[in-house]
Structures are given as C-alpha cells and as structure tokens.
Amino acid sequence: MSTSPSTSPHRIAYQGEPGANSHIVCRLHFPDWEAIACASFEDVFAAVESGEADLAMIPIDNSIAGRVADIHHFLPDSGLHIIAEKFLRIQFTLMGVPGSSLDTIRTVHSHVHALGQCRGAIRELGLKPVVAGDTAGAAREVAESGDPTQAAIAPPLSAEIYGLEILREEVEDEDTNTTRFVVLSRELVEAPADNGPVVTSFIFNVRNLPAALYKALGGFATNGVNMTKLESYMVGGLFTATQFLAEVDGHPDDVGLKRALEELAFFTTDVKILGVYPADPFRSS
Structure with a gap:
C-alpha cells in the first residue's frame, strides 16, 4: 500500500x-x-x-x-x-527576534514536553522556562512580542515561518x-500480506477478573507473535473495566497472528483492528 x-x-x-x-x-x-x-x-x-x-x-x-x-x-x-x-x-532550535542574542534572552517559551527535553541547554543558559500550548505557537508568540529577552524552543521550520533568528541549534538533551x-x-486500507514487514494495531477490553489479561495474551506467546506495544486505559472513568491498545508484528492473515487473535477473542470483549500497515523502515535502522 x-x-x-x-x-x-x-x-x-x-x-x-x-x-x-x-x-x-x-x-x-x-x-x-x-x-x-x-x-x-x-x-x-x-x-x-x-x-x-x-x-x-x-x-x-x-x-x-x-x-x-x-x-x-x-x-x-x-x-x-x-x-x-x-x-x-x-530537532529543537533556540530562536529569538532579530537582534536578540544568547546574552539578551531571559525566558524561553515552548510546549511542556519540549522544555522537558531541553533541560540541559535551559539550565546552562540560566533561562526561565515558560509553558506554551505548542512549540510553533511559542515561536509565533515570541515573534509577535518583538521582545529580545524572550526566546522560543521550536523546530527549525518555525524560525523560517515567523522570521526569527536561530540562536542555537539542536538544543535537545538526547540525540535519539x-x-x-x-x-x-476514513477508508480502511490494509497492507497486503507477504509483502514486507507489517504492523497490526488493535484494541480490546478485558473484564476485571483474575488472570484475564494473562489468558488473553497467552495466544501471542504460544504462536510466536511479537507484541511491541501494550497500553492500558480506564473505560468510562471506571476502575472495573480496562481497555488495551496493542501492536504486534505481522498480518492478521498470517497463521500465527490469526490463531492468536482467535484466542484473544475468547477472553476479551470489543476486539477491534485499528490498522494493518507497512512497518516503517526506521524500525529496522
């Protein structure tokens, strides 16, 4: 596909x-x-x-x-x-209005996650972090302010769009x-089987019963299916029902995954396939 x-x-x-x-x-x-x-x-x-x-x-x-x-x-x-x-x-870039510099800036604005991922540079420069709703939005707000004491942490494209000067590149803590x-x-488009690595994403609910999750997942182990993601969420704000988002390597038409999904259905409710799509080459890089 x-x-x-x-x-x-x-x-x-x-x-x-x-x-x-x-x-x-x-x-x-x-x-x-x-x-x-x-x-x-x-x-x-x-x-x-x-x-x-x-x-x-x-x-x-x-x-x-x-x-x-x-x-x-x-x-x-x-x-x-x-x-x-x-x-x-x-990649996060520290940027400010034209004429600003590392010596003039005092505050840095960005999304809370971006600020958390650039702690080293923020601490080194002695800047006060200010939480914004969005990285690019922070860049726009700094540009609109015209204040050389304000800086933004945002993707490099934001500097180009909002006319800001790049003060330091790659300020993220981790290069990974x-x-x-x-x-x-809207349309269901499934990757074909036997045409390269495929990921299958699905959700399911388990009842609040002893060993329910263990039994639900047993089929993946016995059929040699690699599960790469399993996340749980409360359903409707209740503590008695849990929904899981799972991802596995393989196509539902593969014999092992087909059997695992059939076994999953015995111990769960509301199993729903969200997508069957090609694995990005980044996974194997």
Whole structure:
C-alpha cells in the first residue's frame, strides 16, 4: 500500500500551528499535499471524519516522553483507520527576534514536553522556562512580542515561518529523540500480506477478573507473535473495566497472528483492528 500523494489535490490535517513537528512530517512525506493546521487533536479527527481533510498525521509515541496524551480517547471511537506510520527525528532550535542574542534572552517559551527535553541547554543558559500550548505557537508568540529577552524552543521550520533568528541549534538533551506518527484515513486500507514487514494495531477490553489479561495474551506467546506495544486505559472513568491498545508484528492473515487473535477473542470483549500497515523502515535502522 502506497501513501504517496497522487496528482489530484489532497489535504492532510495535523495538530498545532505552522512550523510544528507534525507540520514538518506532513511536508516530508506528503510534500504536494495541502497541510491543514488544527487547534486540537479533536479538530484533526473531526476534519477527516467530515471530509474536510483526506488524511490525518497524528503523533502517538515519543522516545523520551512516552505516549502522547489524549490520542487513546479519540482513536478507538473515531471510525478512522491507521494506514501508515512515520518516524521523525526531533530537532529543537533556540530562536529569538532579530537582534536578540544568547546574552539578551531571559525566558524561553515552548510546549511542556519540549522544555522537558531541553533541560540541559535551559539550565546552562540560566533561562526561565515558560509553558506554551505548542512549540510553533511559542515561536509565533515570541515573534509577535518583538521582545529580545524572550526566546522560543521550536523546530527549525518555525524560525523560517515567523522570521526569527536561530540562536542555537539542536538544543535537545538526547540525540535519539524521535516521535512516531500514524497516518489516519476514513477508508480502511490494509497492507497486503507477504509483502514486507507489517504492523497490526488493535484494541480490546478485558473484564476485571483474575488472570484475564494473562489468558488473553497467552495466544501471542504460544504462536510466536511479537507484541511491541501494550497500553492500558480506564473505560468510562471506571476502575472495573480496562481497555488495551496493542501492536504486534505481522498480518492478521498470517497463521500465527490469526490463531492468536482467535484466542484473544475468547477472553476479551470489543476486539477491534485499528490498522494493518507497512512497518516503517526506521524500525529496522
């Protein structure tokens, strides 16, 4: 299955302001598509569901910060399907208004996760962190302020978009900082079997009974299926029911995974496949 854009105009929605990492990954993988900025994840899902956008680019995991909050609330009931995954090496840049310098800045503005991932540079420069709703939004606000004492930590594209000067590049603490994104579609497009590595994402519920999860997962072990993700969430704010988001290597038509999913159904409720899509080459790099 190809996620390359066709010759007809298409739109892909992302959360954040122009210049955000989600915008960057849209430009990298869908360069000829129109990227639509949305204020919230809920707006991104709504844009695809309504047909305003053809696809969505959503961050789901970060190698430093872990899972992205809120996504698990929208994904199971959205009616959208995962058709691809993309990985982006995160690079943060310290930027300020024209004429500012490392000597003039006193505060640094960014998303809480970005601030947490750049603690070393912030501490070294003696800056006061200020939490903003979005990395690119922080860059825009600093640009609008015209204040040489304010700086922003944001992706390099933000400096270009908002006319800021780069004061220091690659201020992130870890050079392995990577975010995994998933591409969502209204249409179910499954990767073919026997055509390279495939990831299958699904959700399921277990009842609050002894050994329920152990029994539910036993089939994956006995059938030699590699499970790469297992995350739990409360259902409806209750402590008596738990929903799990899981990802495994393989295609549902593979004999081992097919048997594992059949066994899973015996011990769970509401098993739902969210997507069957090609594994990004980054996984094996």
